[in-house]
Amino acid sequence: MSAVTSPSSPRSEPSSGDLFAFEGAEELAQAWRDGLLPDPxxxxxxxxxxxxxxxxxxxxxxxxxxxxxxxxxxxxxxxxxxxxxxxxxxxxxxxxxxxxxxxxxxxxxxxxxxxxxxxxxxxxxxxxxxxxxxxxxxxxxxxxxxxxxxKPARSRDAxxxxxxxxxxxxxxxxxxxxxxxxxxxxxxxxxxxxxxxxxxxxxxxxxxxxxxxxxxxxxxxxxxxxxxxxxxxxxxxxxxxxxxxxxxxxxxxxxxxxxxxxxxxxxxxxxxxxxxxxxxxxxxxxxxxxxxxxxxxxxxxxxxxxxxxxxxxxxxxxxxxxxxxxxxxxxxxxxxxxxxxxxxxxxxxxxxxxxxxxxxxxxxGEAPDWQRLYERRESWQIGVVPSGGLFLTAGADVQKDRVEVDVWAWGRGLESWLVDHIVVEGGPEQAETWKELASLLNRT
Known part of the structure; x- marks a missing residue:
C-alpha cells in the first residue's frame, strides 16, 4: 500500500519587509542610496x-x-x-x-x-x-x-x-x-x-x-x-x-x-x-x-x-x-x-x-668653477631624443625588488644625453618583471 503524501505547500518568497527586518537595516539602505549619488x-x-x-x-x-x-x-x-x-x-x-x-x-x-x-x-x-x-x-x-x-592613531588597526x-x-x-x-x-x-x-x-x-x-x-x-x-x-x-x-x-x-x-x-x-x-x-x-x-x-x-x-x-x-x-x-x-x-x-x-x-x-663677483659648469647645462624634455642623437643604448640595474633602466642617446664626438630613467617594479625571480623589461627594450 502506497503512502499517502500531502501536497507540498508553495514556497513563500521573502517580502521587502522581511529583507529589512534586522537592526541597522535602515542605515545600510541609506548608505546604499547615498552611494548611488554622484560626488558633488x-x-x-x-x-x-x-x-x-x-x-x-x-x-x-x-x-x-x-x-x-x-x-x-x-x-x-x-x-x-x-x-x-x-x-x-x-x-x-x-x-x-x-x-x-x-x-x-x-x-x-x-x-x-x-x-x-x-x-x-x-x-x-x-x-x-x-x-x-x-x-x-x-x-x-x-x-x-x-x-x-x-581614525585616531590610538585606535586598533587605525x-x-x-x-x-x-x-x-x-x-x-x-x-x-x-x-x-x-x-x-x-x-x-x-x-x-x-x-x-x-x-x-x-x-x-x-x-x-x-x-x-x-x-x-x-x-x-x-x-x-x-x-x-x-x-x-x-x-x-x-x-x-x-x-x-x-x-x-x-x-x-x-x-x-x-x-x-x-x-x-x-x-x-x-x-x-x-x-x-x-x-x-x-x-x-x-x-x-x-x-x-x-x-x-x-x-x-x-x-x-x-x-x-x-x-x-x-x-x-x-x-x-x-x-x-x-x-x-x-x-x-x-x-x-x-x-x-x-x-x-x-x-x-x-x-x-x-x-x-x-x-x-x-x-x-667671480663665479666659482662649479657654478660656471652649472651654467653650461642644457634643458631637455624627459623621454624626447635630442636632435643630435644618432642611436640609443639602455642599461639595466637589477635590484631585489625592481629593475632601474637608463636610456641614453649618443651623438657625434661621443656626446651623450640621458633620455629617460624608468623603474620596472618587481624582483628578478618574477617572470613578469623580465617580460616588462623586454617590452621596454623593444620600444622604438
Missing amino acids: ALTVSEWADRHRVLSPRASAEPGRYRTDRTPYMRAIIDALSPTHPARRIVVMKSAQVGFTEGGNNWIGYVIHHAPGPMLAVQPTVELAKRFSRQRIDPLIAESPSLRERV GNTVLSKEFPAGLLVITGANSAVGLRSMPARYLFLDEVDAYPPSADEEGDPVALAEARTRTFSWRSKVLLGSTPTIHGLSRIEREYEASDQRRYFVPCPHCGEMQWLKFERLRWDKGKPETAHYACEPCDGRIEEHHKTAMLEAGEWRSTVEPQDPGTIGFHISALYSPVGWLSWEAIARLWEAATTDEAKRSFKNSVLGETWVET
Missing part, C-alpha cells in the same frame, strides 16, 4: 570654504577657512581639482602668502572628496614628522568631515601613524626628500612637493628626489596631479625657478584704485621716506597714484592671474606670488620697508629677496 562637483576652494576649519594649534586666524582672505590662492588650489586640465602646478613664492594652508586644503579635499594614493614630500624625514604633527593632525582633528574618515594616514579608498604617505625608500614607497596619483629648493641634490645617492617622486605618478598618467611649491634660493641653482621658467609664468594682476589699470606688484614701486617705513605706499605704474595698505583688500579680490609667456609644457602652469600681496593684517608694506632698511649685508638682502619677494638671489 566641488573645486578645492569650494571644498575648503565649506568644510575646512583652521586649528588654533596651526593658525594665527583659527576658525572657518575663507578663500576670500587670500583671493590669489583660489586659482592655484582650484587647478588641483580633478576637472582642471593642468597636471603640474608650480608655485614660486615668498613666505606669508598662505601657500601652506592651500596645500593642506588639497590634502583635505583628497581625503574627503577625491580619494586616492597621495605622497607629500618635505625636505627631510624629520621635517616630514613635524609637518604631520603640526599641520596634518590639526587639519584632520578640527574638520569633522576629515575626522570621521581618518592605519594612522605619524607618516601614514589611511582613509577610505586612499592613503596619505608623508616622507622626506632625503629618503629614497620613502620616495618609491608606492604609486601616487597625487604628489605634493613642498619647499623643493631645500631638497638635497640626491636622495640616498639614488638620484634627484623630484624626479624619483614624479616617477611614482606615471601609473596614473593624465589623471595625476603634481604640486611643486617653494621659496626660491640662488639664481641658477633654484629648482623652483627652473620649474617656473618652464611654465606659463603667471602673475597676479590687480587694479589701481585710482585709474583702474591692471598691474602686478613690484618692489621697486613701493615708496617711502628714507628712515620712515611708516610712510610706505605703492605707486601705480600707469598713473603714479598713491595706493595705501587699506586699498589691498579690494585690489586682491578684483585681481586675476595672467600668463606672461608660452609654456614649454602645456600641462604645466606656474604662479609667482610675493609678500607684497599679503592681505591686510599679515605682512604689511610698512613691515616690508623696515625689513629692507634693516638688510645691510648680502646675507640679509638674500634672505629678503628669497622670503619676502619670492625671487632668487644673484651672486656677484
Whole structure:
C-alpha cells in the first residue's frame, strides 16, 4: 500500500519587509542610496570654504577657512581639482602668502572628496614628522568631515601613524626628500612637493628626489596631479625657478584704485621716506597714484592671474606670488620697508629677496668653477631624443625588488644625453618583471 503524501505547500518568497527586518537595516539602505549619488562637483576652494576649519594649534586666524582672505590662492588650489586640465602646478613664492594652508586644503579635499594614493614630500624625514604633527593632525582633528574618515592613531588597526594616514579608498604617505625608500614607497596619483629648493641634490645617492617622486605618478598618467611649491634660493641653482621658467609664468594682476589699470606688484614701486617705513605706499605704474595698505583688500579680490609667456609644457602652469600681496593684517608694506632698511649685508638682502619677494638671489663677483659648469647645462624634455642623437643604448640595474633602466642617446664626438630613467617594479625571480623589461627594450 502506497503512502499517502500531502501536497507540498508553495514556497513563500521573502517580502521587502522581511529583507529589512534586522537592526541597522535602515542605515545600510541609506548608505546604499547615498552611494548611488554622484560626488558633488566641488573645486578645492569650494571644498575648503565649506568644510575646512583652521586649528588654533596651526593658525594665527583659527576658525572657518575663507578663500576670500587670500583671493590669489583660489586659482592655484582650484587647478588641483580633478576637472582642471593642468597636471603640474608650480608655485614660486615668498613666505606669508598662505601657500601652506592651500596645500593642506588639497590634502583635505583628497581625503574627503577625491580619494586616492597621495605622497607629500618635505625636505627631510624629520621635517616630514613635524609637518604631520603640526599641520596634518590639526587639519584632520578640527574638520569633522576629515575626522570621521581618518581614525585616531590610538585606535586598533587605525592605519594612522605619524607618516601614514589611511582613509577610505586612499592613503596619505608623508616622507622626506632625503629618503629614497620613502620616495618609491608606492604609486601616487597625487604628489605634493613642498619647499623643493631645500631638497638635497640626491636622495640616498639614488638620484634627484623630484624626479624619483614624479616617477611614482606615471601609473596614473593624465589623471595625476603634481604640486611643486617653494621659496626660491640662488639664481641658477633654484629648482623652483627652473620649474617656473618652464611654465606659463603667471602673475597676479590687480587694479589701481585710482585709474583702474591692471598691474602686478613690484618692489621697486613701493615708496617711502628714507628712515620712515611708516610712510610706505605703492605707486601705480600707469598713473603714479598713491595706493595705501587699506586699498589691498579690494585690489586682491578684483585681481586675476595672467600668463606672461608660452609654456614649454602645456600641462604645466606656474604662479609667482610675493609678500607684497599679503592681505591686510599679515605682512604689511610698512613691515616690508623696515625689513629692507634693516638688510645691510648680502646675507640679509638674500634672505629678503628669497622670503619676502619670492625671487632668487644673484651672486656677484667671480663665479666659482662649479657654478660656471652649472651654467653650461642644457634643458631637455624627459623621454624626447635630442636632435643630435644618432642611436640609443639602455642599461639595466637589477635590484631585489625592481629593475632601474637608463636610456641614453649618443651623438657625434661621443656626446651623450640621458633620455629617460624608468623603474620596472618587481624582483628578478618574477617572470613578469623580465617580460616588462623586454617590452621596454623593444620600444622604438
